[in-house]
Amino acid sequence: MWNAVLAAAIAVGVTAGCSSGKNESEPSASGSASASESGSAAPEAAANLFGWTPPAETTVIDFYQGDRDNPDKVARNTEKIHRYILDNFNVDLKKTVYDVDPKERLNLMLASGDYPEVIVAMDGDNVSKWNAQGKIFDLAPLVDQYGPNIKKALGDKYKSYLDKDGKLLGIPRGWGLLPITDFSAHIRLDWYQEMGSPPIETPEDYYNVLKQMVAAHPTNAQGEKVYALSWNDQIKINNVMGIWGLKDGYKEDANHNLTHWVNTDEGMEAARYYNRFYREGLLDPDLFINKFDDWKIKFTNERIVGHIGLWWQSWDAGHEMWRTTLPDYKDNMRYVQIALKAPGAEKAYLSPKDTTGWNYTVLTDKVKNPEAIIKFFDFMMSPMGTRLMGWGVPNLEDSGWNYESGGVWSFNETQKQALLNGTFDYDHFEQLGGNAYWIVHGQGLLEDDGKSTAWYDQNFNGEDKWKKTMNDNLKDTIYDNTARRIVFAADNPFTLVNEQVEDMVTDGFAKAVISKTEEDFVSNFNELREKANKLGLHDLEKYRTEEYKKQLALLNE
């Protein structure tokens, strides 16, 4: 008997031991550390400095943002703006991000049913998928009632965001046209000037200059090998193809028929171009392994003389780092952005612009107080709301801008001058919360003055020597790509084909680039072409063409 009692006691002990683990919450960048108690009552407030009347009860906007980001960094950068918005608007913005693939996170959220009331940065495919499950809240009636600024900001295009039933499933973010460049080739200016600044117009010119630069600087100060070009996980193959006249990875004929780069001679030439660098030992052998940070270290350590990628990457990893670390730093120790155009290409299509926006902010079926949320969204989409959300906390010594009341604002001259003379501290500025909550505001020029934009540092492009040089060099490389947006819904048979093809193309391009001989290159490229077409690339091209033509017709109406 006692044995049985003892055994039962051990069993209970084991069970208790098994369940004593602490239920730790998952990492998040919730701003709740500095937030007041959600839902706590506050006295009825009058209109605030921005003319917006804060709610009597704190509006809590608890959201997951579908961008891969570092939760600690996000928490740091949202702290001040969170406090400012809570104090002045009685709105508690609780942002959660994860350092994982957002697609993966959203799928798990949908499958588990564990998701917040607001999701920011959801792409069109996911909006469609979530809507099919009845998880998305229709915003149209609320926008009709509480969203005059939303309607005004989106203007005639508002209707294009409604689905066939007239429902507004999501409010776009990053919408509007900001006519500045994104993508280009880069050249290190001081070394380029050393060479006598030979003209660079074609990929061949660029290759020759980079090759000579590597010959002149074969190793860096630490004796490490220098390469002409590298790659990182933020570079998109489709943008590279723009140099050969392809638009976002597709060749477009006069009748708007689209052909994927894999099935074009231009695509092959682009891959061959990189392969040539590889075969001559001019390409970083770790190019397809590099994460952005790995690439940045190599770049900062002066091991990569050229770059084909986003404009800010060579700023971030180049002179922004050098000016604080190199004692003999000079102003021309930097990269300038240049346009390359392959012979025969009609134009270099480097920066596709989709004025629809990057993605959407949706309210899920768990939303408790949608009216209050829409009211704040409406403020955020107003010009002053966009300035506040884009430029961060105003009226501090280190703020980028000052705001009085009644719409009167000005840039902080000290910060502006710091930007123009290259001493601007981006890291410190980020902590004021500029664009830390990019929930619904656009990136185009604001309608009240026709020149401000939510990107603080882009407001002075005309006065900034280097930005002006970049924009002048690249002004003909921007194009409107709005009509090419396609939503691959969950029940669309091309959704899986598209994902499989994109996956295969990424891997196949990499394999072609690191081919050891011309024969290997041709064989690898043809194998990629054959496999992709076998997977259904030709059908995908047809489908994209049809959708593109439909969109063009709609936009031209």
Added chain:
Amino acid sequence: MQNLMRRIVRERQIWIMAVPMIAWVLVFSYYPMYGMIISFQNYVPGNSFFSGDWVGFAHFERFFSSPDFLQVMRNTLAMSGLNILFGLPAPLILALLLNELRNKTFKRVTQTLSYIPYFISWVVVASILFTLLGSDGLLNRLLLDFGMIKDPISFLGEGKYFWTIITASNIWKDIGFNSIIYLSALASIDRELLDAGKVDGISRFGTVWHIYLPGIRTTIILLWILGIGGILNAGFEQQLLLGSPTTSDYSEVVDTYVYKYGVQLGYYSFASAVNLLKAVVSVVLVLSMNRIAKKLFDTSIV
């Protein structure tokens, strides 16, 4: 039935102690298995498991006819095969070597050091491998310094090295920990057999061959059967962390494939079908190996 009840009453202390474990297995291992029915449906995330359209074996057929099928199976079997071929005997050899050490302090220190890699996460191991094997890594620098190569070799960027790197890192990580089971089996060998061997003048190699290995045969067979059963478990984290677009032809295995289509892309039914297929193959392999072992060595686990 009466016999069973009598037996349970007789062994009640053991059964009571086993209740939490049985409950654990039932709740966490058997109960979730009903979810495998989505392999035969077009399951939509967020809905009930019983609400999807039934599609029979369509997802299985799609996997078999997919261009990925042969490549994924080849990679899985190759990496698992290498792991069984080299990873199974490696801890046995280490255990035999440790068993032969006479200096107890040295033996304990060596044994403890050999366990350490097992407790290092794959994320850290991947970082170590990038540092060692990257183009600017230690290995390339040594090869360059000794004039053995002209240009650095992209060990982690070329598919042909991938299986070797995975196999070697698996062995490095697990050899110490996996040797524990062999060491305990070696410790249970009757000392009288060893003494008898000494009297007969048997050498140290002879002791290993004629006494130790036959003495731990059951353990070896058990681990071999389990190893064969897990042949489709070629790893997951290591492939995910060390794989890249240039090595994908060699790095994609069943588990990463399931992860990609299930968790990343949201095709849960398709991913479940592939995983179910893997589980069925594993069970069949375990039972087959068990039968073979019983026939050949009169030893089995079931």
